Amino acid sequence: MTHLMILPVVIPMLAAAWLLVNHRASIGRQRVWSILSTSLLVALGVWAVIAAQTDYHTYWLGNWQPPFGIVLVLDRLSAMMLLLAALLALFCVLYASRGSDREGSHFHALFQFQLMGINGAFLTGDLFNLFVFFEILLLASYALLLHGGGRARSRAGLHYVIINLLGSALFLLALGILYGLTGTLNMADLAVRIAAASPDDQTLLKGAALLLMVVFGIKAAILPLLFWLPRAYSASSAPVAALFAIMTKVGFYAMVRVLLIVFGLDPAQPLNAEVFLWLWPLALATLGLGAIGVLGAASLRTMAAYLVIMSSGLLMASFAMAETTVLAASLFYLLHSTCLAAVFFLLADLIGRQRADGYDLLSVTAPLTHRWTLGTLFLVAAVSMAGLPPFSGFVSKAWLLQNAITHPHYLWLWGITLIAGLFMIAALSRAGSGWFWKPEPFTGRQRRKLDPARVATVSVLIGISGALALFAAPVMEYMTATAGQLYHPSAYVEAVLGEPVTITGGLTP
Structure with a gap:
């Protein structure tokens, strides 16, 4: 056990508390604290990825032993997600520090609370604490969505709050069922008790698994639970929307973690099989609907929101195939799609600031300054997001589709993914040609300055796509x-409970 494991939760919590107490401090000082805190999280993410390659790491708060205490668990998946969230947050806070954080109060404090909830969700080994961290990140996201005010954000925020309150209620209901049947909510202990449960409890346990699929499906934006996302994400400020690109991945992470460990410990009688039967068609439908939304989007922000939906659909469909190689490829795609979705939200703001009219609307042809610089950034981001070589989009999709051939229904995934990619290419081509070919350039006095810090932030974030391919x-x-590791849940259970697990029809620790 190392105390470094608790720092991804403690550092943003302390930073947020300091920022709230010192809310009258200058905006420059607030930015320094926020950037410093997020930079420390990046360093911890690097440490976590290195440490997780050797073994599982557990941290018991108060040294309360399993299954009674609050436990944090670090493995390869949680370490990867910690690093991804920290890197993305660093770019977002740097971009926001160029002026977006002045639109309302307490931006940096809310931003740090958001990171606290996200990191806690990635590390927790207890379902109730997963609920707690979900609520922390959701409360912060409510305020960040409304940051700066305005009718569009208020309307989108109302829908966002209502749907997530419904999800929270269903989450509590599922936890109540599981606790009533097993007497525990520790994921490792829960996995053992569920695998050894009597046949009389199977129906209720399957019902709890399906409820959790709905809860995590709301977070991951799966059909029919996704209609809140385009309006909410497109109404947010650019750095907030870019950070929200990781939010759907939190839902995906939770679904992978819970279904494979809690409900999949016994391979002879996995309780997650019925969830996968529902998840497969819903994920494919989500992917298809996201592609249609991308093609019909009226602004780049809305297009980016539907790109997030497309990525969620493809991730969930690959997960529903329940094969190790396909899941590995989908995790590579997760890194690519999260970074590029964030890029498009920031690009929408960067381009909108240089247009005479219409901000990022696709239907408006208006003079645009710095067309060569912005056009180059847009072209590289579009090529990578569309899955064309030589960037990470091509590598991730090619690897995913290649591994999916072993699945009996792989043609469905191939067909919908390729058609969705064609829709994406058409939509991005339309946007690029309308913005960078048609408009007349600004005359001398009308030219607007291009913020080099914003350009550098977007450029480096795009560069991650190239680095992933390289x-x-x-x-x-x-x-x-x-x-x-994920498809070997007994190792997770043994690491947390400290006892060997043997599977003999049921399970006995």
């Missing part, structure tokens, strides 16, 4: 090992 081999090795 270092694809070691990243693939890490993802393959991560997927293998």
